[in-house]
Amino acid sequence: MSSSGRVRAVAACVGGRTVVTHLESSGLSAARATPWGLHLVAAGASPLDGDELELDVRLEAGARLDVRGVGAPMARRSSRGGDALASRMAVRAVVAGGARLGYLPAPGIAAGGSTHRCEAVVELGAGAELVWRDEVVLGRFGEPTPGTWWSARRVVHDGHPMLASEVGLGPGAPLWRNRGVTAGARAFASLLLVGPALAPANGQSVSIDGARAAALTLEGPGIDLVALGDVLARCRVALYELLRGLAGSLPEWMLVAGCAAVREAA
Amino acid sequence: MHAHASEGIGEEAIPLALLLLADGRLPAGGHAHSSGMEQAVDDGIVADLESLEEVLLGRLETVGVLEARAAARACWLARRYDVTARMEAETLGTALADLDAAFTARLASSVARQASRAQGSAHARLGRRAFPDAAPLFDAAGRTPHLAVALGLLSAATGARPGAAAALAAYHAVAGPASAALRLLGLDPVGVTATIARLVRHAAALVAAAPGAGELPLLTSPVLEILHERHHERKERLFAS
Numbered sequence: 219m220s221s222s223g224r225v226r227a228v229a230a231c232v233g234g235r236t237v238v239t240h241l242e243s244s245g246l247s248a249a250r251a252t253p254w255g256l257h258l259v260a261a262g263a264s265p266l267d268g269d270e271l272e273l274d275v276r277l278e279a280g281a282r283l284d285v286r287g288v289g290a291p292m293a294r295r296s297s298r299g300g301d302a303l304a305s306r307m308a309v310r311a312v313v314a315g316g317a318r319l320g321y322l323p324a325p326g327i328a329a330g331g332s333t334h335r336c337e338a339v340v341e342l343g344a345g346a347e348l349v350w351r352d353e354v355v356l357g358r359f360g361e362p363t364p365g366t367w368w369s370a371r372r373v374v375h376d377g378h379p380m381l382a383s384e385v386g387l388g389p390g391a392p393l394w395r396n397r398g399v400t401a402g403a404r405a406f407a408s409l410l411l412v413g414p415a416l417a418p419a420n421g422q423s424v425s426i427d428g429a430r431a432a433a434l435t436l437e438g439p440g441i442d443l444v445a446l447g448d449v450l451a452r453c454r455v456a457l458y459e460l461l462r463g464l465a466g467s468l469p470e471w472m473l474v475a476g477c478a479a480v481r482e483a484a
Numbered sequence: 485m486h487a488h489a490s491e492g493i494g495e496e497a498i499p500l501a502l503l504l505l506a507d508g509r510l511p512a513g514g515h516a517h518s519s520g521m522e523q524a525v526d527d528g529i530v531a532d533l534e535s536l537e538e539v540l541l542g543r544l545e546t547v548g549v550l551e552a553r554a555a556a557r558a559c560w561l562a563r564r565y566d567v568t569a570r571m572e573a574e575t576l577g578t579a580l581a582d583l584d585a586a587f588t589a590r591l592a593s594s595v596a597r598q599a600s601r602a603q604g605s606a607h608a609r610l611g612r613r614a615f616p617d618a619a620p621l622f623d624a625a626g627r628t629p630h631l632a633v634a635l636g637l638l639s640a641a642t643g644a645r646p647g648a649a650a651a652l653a654a655y656h657a658v659a660g661p662a663s664a665a666l667r668l669l670g671l672d673p674v675g676v677t678a679t680i681a682r683l684v685r686h687a688a689a690l691v692a693a694a695p696g697a698g699e700l701p702l703l704t705s706p707v708l709e710i711l712h713e714r715h716h717e718r719k720e721r722l723f724a725s
Binding site: 370372373378379380381382383384385386392393396397398399400401406420421422423425430431432433434435436437442444446 | 530588594597700705707712714
């Protein structure tokens with residue numbers, strides 16, 4: 219039998235400080251508000267096939283919140299046998315103008331036999347600021363046949379679509395091994411940066427032993443950094459190099475937050 | 485507005501003017517774009533017919549399907565405006581602006597967006613001259629439509645249906661880069677044509693039921709996006725993209 223879990227959080231700026239004004243969690247998911255942000259805790263097990271997880275975060279004007287995961291979410295196949303259903307994680311974030319969200323979950327891990335779908339919908343008001351990390355590792359350490367992980371992001375800024383993109387990695391994704399799509403990469407990392415003070419930058423690319431990455435300049439005040447590689451650590455090094463190259467185009471807080479996002483322990 | 489001669493091919497009537505739009509000799513600047521193929525060749529990703537077919541298949545099933553669906557939608561909108569007069573010019577303009585925004589959000593690489601708009605503008609200019617009756621369609625699409633949108637409007641101008649517009653866009657998505665690879669690698673032209681023929685048969689199944697409505701597909705190709713950016717950073721290049 220599959221399970222579900224849901225976290226809803228609202229943060230507001232009260233007297234110059236960010237306060238989590240509403241927090242509820244149920245089922246598999248739990249969340250704790252700390253001075254360092256909102257921490258997601260898997261109260262039950264990590265997602266098994268058929269599980270449905272939901273995260274709904276709302277930041278009101280002026281609020282600043284980091285959302286972090288405790289422990290990597292690992293999609294696994296249950297031992298029930300039969301055809302595995304996909305587990306699913308739906309994330310919805312609404313960030314008002316003048317609010318700042320750091321979405322920094324632990325990397326997702328697709329263990330052998332699992333299929334996981336992550337769907338993020340982000341609605342940004344004009345002037346909202348965002349650092350959004352999305353990372354996937356195929357397979358547990360040494361696991362020869364990994365699972366399949368789909369990650370879709372839909373970002374709307376000031377009422378206009380800014381980014382709509384999906385990647386599929388693993389044996390269940392028909393184009394995973396295609397050398398013109400994801401070339402069989404075992405790790406994928408992306409860091410989406412949005413903010414009104416972001417200066418338009420030319421795209422950049424880096425190629426580091428085992429990883430390749432590029433900074434994609436979106437229409438609107440956003441840059442999506444994407445990396446593909448054999449291991450996540452190399453993807454992160456590639457993203458770090460991109461951030462260094464973009465230093466002149468990013469506001470200081472964003473550079474600091476971005477570098478921290480790709481350097482902290484995975 | 486339309487009284488174009490049509491030839492029945494099977495059950496589908498293909499307006500003869502549509503063939504003009506698939507002709508590589510169409511003076512719309514397509515030959516200047518390799519759509520990432522020049523970088524793929526230089527990076528060793530494409531080296532022969534086999535790797536070419538794999539990379540083109542990946543392109544077809546990601547950005548190719550996106551372009552096919554966008555072309556189908558543009559054609560469907562244009563036909564509502566044009567054939568049935570059920571739509572006001574202003575409504576068409578708004579609907580095309582929404583389509584433009586949805587499509588733009590799916591091309592994360594600004595290099596890919598610029599290449600798409602440059603080719604779309606050239607096709608729209610050609611469309612105004614070649615199909616003067618359809619000028620209101622191109623007016624409604626603005627000055628720099630994406631290539632897929634321009635192909636959809638051009639298809640409508642020939643009297644074609646959305647399914648044919650989708651097929652045309654899918655064909656463009658593979659034939660342009662294939663031709664670039666042929667020139668860059670000195671491949672066997674007959675072999676490249678056979679590759680395109682196989683991909684086109686595959687595309688026909690992919691876009692057969694391309695609906696005019698609904699959300700555009702999301703599936704993207706990170707390798708292609710990275711290739712676009714790498715190509716743009718080069719000092720010397722034969723192709724604009």
